[in-house]
Amino acid sequence: MADQPKLRLGVNIDHVATVRNARGGAYPDPLRAAKIAEKAGADGITAHLREDRRHISDADIEGLMEVLSVPLNFEMAATDEMQKIALRHKPHAVCIVPEKREERTTEGGLEVAREENKLAHFIAPLREAGSRVSIFIAAEPAQIEAANRIGAEVIELHTGAYCDAFAEGRWDEADVELKKLRDMSTFAASLGLEVHAGHGLTYDTVTPIAAFPEVRELNIGHFLIGEAIFLGLEPAIAEMRRLMDDARDG
Numbered sequence: 001m002a003d004q005p006k007l008r009l010g011v012n013i014d015h016v017a018t019v020r021n022a023r024g025g026a027y028p029d030p031l032r033a034a035k036i037a038e039k040a041g042a043d044g045i046t047a048h049l050r051e052d053r054r055h056i057s058d059a060d061i062e063g064l065m066e067v068l069s070v071p072l073n074f075e076m077a078a079t080d081e082m083q084k085i086a087l088r089h090k091p092h093a094v095c096i097v098p099e100k101r102e103e104r105t106t107e108g109g110l111e112v113a114r115e116e117n118k119l120a121h122f123i124a125p126l127r128e129a130g131s132r133v134s135i136f137i138a139a140e141p142a143q144i145e146a147a148n149r150i151g152a153e154v155i156e157l158h159t160g161a162y163c164d165a166f167a168e169g170r171w172d173e174a175d176v177e178l179k180k181l182r183d184m185s186t187f188a189a190s191l192g193l194e195v196h197a198g199h200g201l202t203y204d205t206v207t208p209i210a211a212f213p214e215v216r217e218l219n220i221g222h223f224l225i226g227e228a229i230f231l232g233l234e235p236a237i238a239e240m241r242r243l244m245d246d247a248r249d250g
């Protein structure tokens with residue numbers, strides 16, 4: 001459909017830093033990956049500064065703010081330390097994500113409904129500083145309504161449950177998760193929220209999500225960095241871009 005707004009691709013470069021950190025040196029450089037991603041058609045770069053600094057470092061965020069020509073989507077937990085860092089850099093977007101020290105990856109969405117007051121106060125200065133605040137949540141009406149009430153401009157729907165079900169061949173569950181994501185995209189957009197989605201997306205899972213007309217941005221990282229081993233980073237991203245554009249064109 002020609003009149004649909006463009007679906008943006010945010011490339012998450014966290015796991016370039018994971019490989020770098022495995023040897024403790026400076027190679028491979030996430031900033032170099034970010035510049036290649038820009039060249040390959042990324043509309044933004046996403047980086048998650050975890051509290052335990054297991055991948056992206058403070059210096060990476062500083063470097064990204066200096067070298068990027070596209071917007072930075074800075075993912076972080078709702079802690080005082082991270083708030084200070086975000087207020088110092090004032091990235092284009094701040095995405096608030098849940099974090100558990102012992103998890104292998106971001107397991108679920110933020111419990112906005114349970115911590116509404118605290119989060120409302122937490123995001124207010126970030127918005128005043130000029131960052132667009134996005135909340136990473138599960139596709140549930142209560143979380144979407146709460147994100148809207150606290151003043152978030154954007155929600156990012158966690159696509160992990162859909163991707164996991166798909167990867168493990170649990171097709172009925174994948175369909176159920178996909179339907180939730182579709183219905184909740186429509187619901188969130190009806191409240192005036194901008195809808196993003198991401199986590200665990202691959203070439204095999206991206207098409208139906210990219211076809212949801214309300215979704216404006218996908219953030220994709222781990223799979224692309226893995227695929228770059230086989231294809232190279234630029235072609236790996238270009239192929240994702242092509243699949244997204246094809247899905248959008250119907």
Ligand SMILES: CC(=O)[C@@H](O)[C@H](O)COP(=O)(O)O
Pocket residue numbers: 012014048050075097104105106136198199221222
């Ligand atoms: C919030 C999110 O989905 C991404 O930041 C993703 O989690 C990459 O980081 P991890 O693999 O460390 O979870």
Ligand SMILES: NCC(=O)COP(=O)(O)O
Pocket residue numbers: 012046156197198199200201219220221222223
């Ligand atoms: N917010 C999701 C993200 O940035 C990328 O997640 P993944 O593709 O690395 O799982």
